[in-house]
Amino acid sequence: MRIKSISFYLITGLLLAPSAMNADDFKPLRVLNDSLPEQWTYNENFSQELPSDDRWWSYFEDPVLDSLITAGENNNYNILMAARRIEVARQSLNSIRAGYFPTFNLSGGWTKSRNSGALGSVMTRASTVDYFSLGIDMSWEIDIFGRIATKAKGAKASYNATRAEYAAVMTSLCSNIAKTYITLRMWQAELLVAQEHIASQEKILKMTEARHEAGLCSMLDVTQARIVFYSTQATLPQLKSSIHTTINALALLLGEYPEALNERLSATAPLPSYHHIVTAGIPMELLRRRPDIVEAEYQLAASAAQLGIAKKEFLPTLTLNGSIGTSAHRIGDMFKNDSFTYAIAPTLSWTIFDGLARNYNMASARASMEIEMDNYNLTVMTAVEEVDNAMSTYLATLDNIEMLKKVIEQSRKSLELSVDLYKSDLSAFSNVVDAQMSLLENQNSLVAAQGKALTSLVALYQALGGGWDITQL
Structure with missing residues (x-):
């Protein structure tokens, strides 16, 4: 009769308890609030193919950049810490999986005790017992x-999230190295322009000094020429300082000290080519390529598993406990047949009432899962925005570069004409000053635009996922 009652309550509890949440229940398309566009708005300079999974920075054809990124991958401390977080998550997963197996404890010792003889109704002599024991x-x-199993699914999702985080850190590192390197070459190009x-x-x-000595112009022309000359010279210290600090920034990204890079990077080199046809890929492929989206998905799966664990708390726990051992007064008698002891105790434990603590825990886990769901949607929307912005910026900068080239061409002609007219006393020297300053400003603007085109191209590669596949890490 008692067994039937237990069975009745067990079946009733299984029917009434909430079903467990599976960490694999959440697929990207099930949690997206809005559907992704079928293709990107911009088609010029972009192709609707899958981006290459290989080294995207090699498209710049710059061996120095290749070597810098290789060094950063091997030495950067953020990469090293992300790799160690993967190991921590992996060992945590192994620790949870160890719960599938039984736990054994070995114990042994010697006990001596004295029992009082005055505990009964009649006074007796105290008894002393001493014995050896050994058991498992x-x-x-x-x-x-x-x-x-649900805990293991959650831990596995967390482990995969750390792998995706590693890919995200790697993508960010390579992009930052490329952007910093481009900034360095931009400062060096501006230094060449100034020189x-x-x-x-x-x-x-x-x-102007010769014309003044010959009495052909006033001292005003000489002072104006000196102002232009000295003001351009005044930009050199700041440009050299910018080059120095940029090399320091690269050294930090590479996990090296600046002295090791000064020799390699102090020599001026041209900016890499900024004309590229980018394989932007289908927008839906971002869900599989962007490490931060993959990480958000795994975090969502981990939170779903936590909700499943909270629901499992409504179910009973079946534990098998057992022991085997031997006890004897003398060591020589410990392994005789009558000295052995054993016990086996299957236990079904079931919490009937806990002040609704499990309900509150489940509600908290559900709220946490909804937070991760919102974070996933936000991450996807941010990714689409970043790709679209990078495309727009890249195309706009290319147009800006072409216009600046035309402006510089006319600025050169303006300077040549103003100098010729000044020599012929047909124009004031102020026109020469204006032409000089305008040409310098426009050439610096061109260098800055070329650097912006390159950095926006790097940002586009980063926004597209950077070519990393966490399944290969």
């Missing part, structure tokens, strides 16, 4: 209700 205890939670203008302005300064 076993405890095993039989996972018939899937509690351990070229200083040489040109020095010639014009000498010309």
Whole structure:
């Protein structure tokens, strides 16, 4: 009769308890609030193919950049910490999976005790007992209700999230190295522009000084030429300082000290080519390529598993406990047949009432899962925005570069004409000054635009996922 009652309550509880949440229940398309566009708005300079999974930075054809990124991958401390977080998550998963197996404890010792003889109604002599003991205890939670399996699914999702985080850190690192390297070459290009203008302005300064000595112009022309010459020279210290600090920033990204990079990077080199046809890929492929989206998905799966664990708490726990051992007054008698002892105790434990604590825990887990769901949707929307912005910026910068080239061409002509007219006393020297300053400003603007085109291209590669596949890590 008692067994029937237990069976009745067990079946009733299984029917009434909430079903367990599976960490694999959440697929990307099930949690997206809005559908992704079928293709990107911009088709010029972009193709609707899967981006290459290989080294995207090699498209710049710059061996120095290749070597810098390789060094960063091997030495950067953020990468090293992300790799160690993968190991921590992996060992945590192994620890949870160990729950599938029984636990054995070995114990042994010697006991001596004296029992009082005055505990009974008649006074007797006190008794003394001493004996040796040796035994093994076993405890095993039989996972018939899937509690351990659900925990393992959650831990596996967390482990995969750390792998995706590693890919995200790697993508960010490679992008930051490329952007910083481009910034370095941009400062060096501006330094070359300044040095070229200083040489040109020095010639014009000498010309005005010679004309002043010959009485062909006033001292005002000389002072104006000197102002232009010295103001351009004044930009050199700041440009050199910017080059120095950018090399320091690269050294930090590479996990090296600046002295090791100064020799390699101090020599001026041209900016990499900024004309590329980018394989932007189908927008839906972002769900599989972007490490941060993959990480958000696994975090969502982990939170779903936590909700499943909270629901499992409504179910009973079946534990098998057992022990075997031997006890004897003398060591020589410990392994005789009558000295052995054993016990086996299957235990079904079931919490009937806990002040609704499990309900509150389940509600908290559900709220946490909804937070992760919102985070996943936000991550996807952010990814689409970043790709679209990078495409727009890249195309706009290319147009800006072409216009600046035309402006510079006209600025050069304006400078040549103003100098010729000044020599012929047909124009004031202020026109030469304006033409000099305009050409310098426009050339710096072109260098900045070329750097912006490259950095927006890097940002686009990063927004598209950077070519990393966490299944290969």
